[in-house]
Amino acid sequence: MSETMAHSYPTHLTSFHGLPVHEFPALDEEKAAGRPAPGSVAWRISCAWEEDPFDVLWRRFHDEVRTEEVTALVIGPWWPDWDEDGIGPVLDLITGDAHRLPRLRAVFLADVESEESEISWIKQGEVTRVLRAWPGLEELGVRGAEDLVVEPLRHEALRTLRIESGGLPRDPVRALAAGEFPALRHIELWLGTSWYGGDCRPEEIRALLDGLGHSPDLRHLGLRNSDIQDDICAAVASAPLVARLEELDLSMGVLGDEGGEALLGGQPLTHLDALDLSHHFMSEPMTERLRETFAPHGVALSLDPAPYGGRMRERYVAVGE
Template identity: 50%
Template sequence: MDYSEFNDDVDGLHRGDYAGLPITGLRPPGAPMPAAGEAAWRVSADVYDAKETFEEHFARFVETVDTTGVRALIVGGWNDAYENDSSVPVRLLVENAPRFPALRSLFLGAMPSEECEISWIQQSDVTPLLEAFPLLERLEVRGGTGLELRPVRHERLRVLRFESGGLPAAVVRAVGESEFPALEYLELWLGVTEYGGDATVADLAPILSGDRLPALKHLGLQDSEIQDEVAAAVASAPVVARLESLAQSMGVLTDEGAEALLSGQPLTHLKRLDLHHHFLTDAMLERVRAAFAGTGVELDVSEQEEPDDDWRYVAVSE
């Protein structure tokens, strides 16, 4: 799997590509549109002062596009997304699931910050999406406020990503309690307590054991204010030996967490180790670079941050 398309650009997904397909939306009547399966379709309503409700836009979409061929769908904004949760988009997708037999990739809540800050996005229970789309291979969700997930078994899911400035502990636990036999890529932005990120290392234990994730190749436990504690747990986690890529990036990783990674189980089997946005000292940074020099591991230690006295910040919070 190519991991290069996954990054911390929270303002993406309203341009460029998604799931290897060019992003497009409904065009004016009479304007040419790509074939349904040749684009990643963005369905979205204005968050502020909308002239069209999300329901109305979605109805136009399913009437205009041959949804039987749609392979990738991006749900952008919905009306007053800072007040109204995502239950309407979720319900419409679930109710219309038979009309999307080819859907394999789905992103819920892809709003740029000028439209709605990540911490403002009101989410809801996304479990029905996994239940309604048993052939789904990729699910990504932005926003942690109000987000819910129940333990579920899904046979085909390969990619699961939660982008959040504060990921609820209940969601983290549900991920660990779910059965994802095909999952290869798992990325969790844990965030900070101020925005609802209350997960502890204990909540991560089922994920770190890897017992329910036999196919996992990439694990990202990122954007955390307890990044040192997470790194220490990762350093001895059984799942790590099976990984090709590991991300401990975007958080407040210090020399303490880096020392844990260096003194724990070997990581030189990895193809990539991502530690970008960190608070390592120059001396520790050199130790990390030396430890992986000549190993073939692609090491990302970019974005060396400086603490403000004792205050350190994650890459994405509000």
């Protein structure tokens, strides 16, 4: 099972795009070891615990690092005390300097833990600007969905897309459904709950699955952390693209027996390498049926139930606020 499938609550990235994450400016204990080669790490720029605003750190980054060799960039908190404007000014800066980062292949926006900001408070923006600025970008990660805007577009190089949220609005999902990503291999969406803006309906999920059917190399599909997880299972069970997947991640949501029944009654899923249904609210008889179905075929099946699921009346997603 991949590292991503094992991941749940948002934490600071320690690796990104296959590279270790390195803080800029360096922590005191790292300075003595010397600065790494520009292309050997994913550079993380954060205003947390810094006196300088983001634009000053960004200029220093270009002054002190050979950014023409940088391949991966992680944006941490862009606010020293609190965020008033959202990520828009940061996107202005980094996309305006796209010519200074010609080898950039991966960007993560808002590597933020709950101590810095709850995921539902992170103010995003029109993140597809990053894809337009770097036609060769292979990986884009986004955390938070307030004010998130995704525009439909065709991007030839993107292989991995990940959006983590406590509530993903339907408009970005519609835009992704209308986009074209011929190189896409891995997509992961945390759809969240209506309490925090996650208003996707089954029809948006079905449209997304239809759109992703035009990504011939797609091998990992994650539709996670949703309060319509049973409906998602029903949509997935009949989606043609599932036949070519290697990993299917439907974890972190409010999955119940209805969703489990949909998976068992739909198209065969025994070709999968991994199926993640953890953080669920299914009964023991249903989970036993799932084990009996998938275990003989060597599918790595994750069935850890939601914490406190048996003692709480209402189901809940793993990540909301």
